[in-house]
Amino acid sequence: MKTIHIILFGVGNVGETLINQINKAKTQLNKQGIEVKIILAANSKVALFNDKGISNQWKTNFSNSAKPYTIDAILNFVNHRKWDNLIAIDATASVEFVQKYTYLIQNGFHLISANKVANTLDYEFYDRLRSTLKKYNKTFLYETNVGAGLPVIETVKNLYESGERINKIRGVFSGSLSYIFNTFSEDKIAFSEVLKKAAELGLTEPDARDDLSGKDVARKLLILARELNLNKEFNDVKVVSLVPKALNGKTTLNEFKNRIQELDKPLQELKQKLSKKTVLRYVGELDVTNETLDVKLISEDQESAIGQLKGADSVFEIYSESYNDSPLVIKGAGAGKEVTARGLFSDIIKLSSRL
Ligand SMILES: NC(=O)c1ccc[n+]([C@@H]2O[C@H](COP(=O)([O-])OP(=O)(O)OC[C@H]3O[C@@H](n4cnc5c(N)ncnc54)[C@H](OP(=O)(O)O)[C@@H]3O)[C@@H](O)[C@H]2O)c1
Known part of the structure; x- marks a missing residue:
């Protein structure tokens, strides 16, 4: 079984739907030899960490147990457990969060994004991001940036x-x-x-x-x-x-x-x-x-x-x-949260087949 470790930023319309779709597809994924574990879900202020993967009850757990976080705290959490197959998902619309992409790539994460910001900032940023991906041998998928789930x-x-x-x-x-x-x-x-x-x-x-x-x-x-x-x-x-x-x-x-x-x-x-x-x-x-x-x-x-x-x-x-x-x-x-989340999910499956 190949285990994919996901850290998810953005638990709004799209992020929440993605968690539900992943949990619902668990059996189907296992049959395909894949286990997708969302080990962290975060909004702009707090994050919920879970070694075993975030469950269907995640919303209650999020309200009760999510804590303020830093990217370094997340990296410590992941590094300590020596996990591989790491994917960071951006389901925010944040300009600020995009500035963290490079650091995540340098620390072993592939990227999947519904957020259009990284691909529409100045060309220098766009180009630099691709150079960093190449240098660290990481993948960035963003099918949902145009036409949501449409290929x-x-x-x-x-x-x-x-x-x-x-x-x-x-x-x-x-x-x-x-x-x-x-x-x-x-x-x-x-x-x-x-x-x-x-x-x-x-x-x-x-x-x-x-x-x-x-x-x-x-x-x-x-x-x-x-x-x-x-x-x-x-x-x-x-x-x-x-x-x-x-x-x-x-x-x-x-x-x-x-x-x-x-x-x-x-x-x-x-x-x-x-x-x-x-x-x-x-x-x-x-x-x-x-x-x-x-x-x-x-x-x-x-x-x-x-x-x-x-x-x-x-x-x-x-x-x-x-x-x-x-x-x-x-x-x-x-457009719409269901097709957009499904598009992110397809990107996860596409990426995991390359890992
Ligand atoms: N909905 C669609 O049909 C569709 C289609 C294609 C693409 N998209 C794209 O998908 C993305 C998400 O859309 P949505 O409709 O789900 O948005 P949303 O409901 O507004 O949710 C945004 C989420 O991102 C979080 N967030 C904001 N800044 C953050 C930061 N710096 N770090 C971590 N989390 C942060 C928000 O947390 P707080 O509550 O703390 O602010 C919230 O949980 C957007 O980029 C959108 O353009 C959406």
Whole structure:
């Protein structure tokens, strides 16, 4: 039996779901000759340590027994037990935690992350992280950074590394913006009403401007560009934000909510201008040949993969040498705690097969 030792940072939506999925899959994993032990689960303040692996009752134990921690205390705990097959999982959205990656790698940990920060900081950081991984012979997997559980990064990487020339990647990368424009295009409904519905369904961030600004889509586009070895920075992404200048970050969230109807008229006008059989979609587009990265609102043929999108699904079209006229399409739920945790779990299994 191969035992994998996990230290998990972030026990929010995704982290908690991951613990539950791992515990539920115990028998199945054992049949595959793998034992996955979560020996530590931490939030930003406290951590729960457990030699035997965190059980189904972990939440009660976490409330009762989790203690303030330092990374060095965690390393002492692990080193003392001489464990191997060590994986640190980042299920936070923390900029601060990413600064600890190097130290964890130097101390024997492989990394798996749902957090996009490490892959979207400046290129120097990105490059330095990869050099450190190489030096210490460690692996960093982050499939969930783009499209949650959908196999987007792996597909792009495999094509690229097998010498396939990728010309273009385009798609709807955001579950919330997918829902917003799929609904707005189909139903006779004001844009502000769609936003309210999306918020009620828990699809948007607490401040919907975080979705509407296009920044999250831009981050995913940057990650894909870097997979193709393009030395790009976040500022290289041309983003057409859906937040009117008058309602940007300088106005409070309350004021934005009170004035949300101001978005209705311009978007209704765009909808009326659409030619027949086209729909509005908010897309990310990477033109590899011209090295351009765009995040924008477009009118799209309703018969295309992007045009046919439903619900809060994401879709990625990859155009390459072999997939030229008919792109390789990856489509499905691209957000949500269940699919994201499952994506992290798949990364654990993928990594453990290499250990
Ligand atoms: N939800 C999705 O659909 C989805 C899809 C793809 C990727 N992701 C990514 O997955 C990550 C987690 O998302 P989530 O929805 O689970 O977030 P969440 O519910 O807000 O949970 C975040 C967790 O991270 C912890 N945390 C924050 N800073 C930390 C630090 N410095 N050290 C240790 N723990 C820290 C928080 O602890 P405190 O409570 O103490 O702050 C909390 O337990 C994010 O990066 C997100 O972008 C999510």
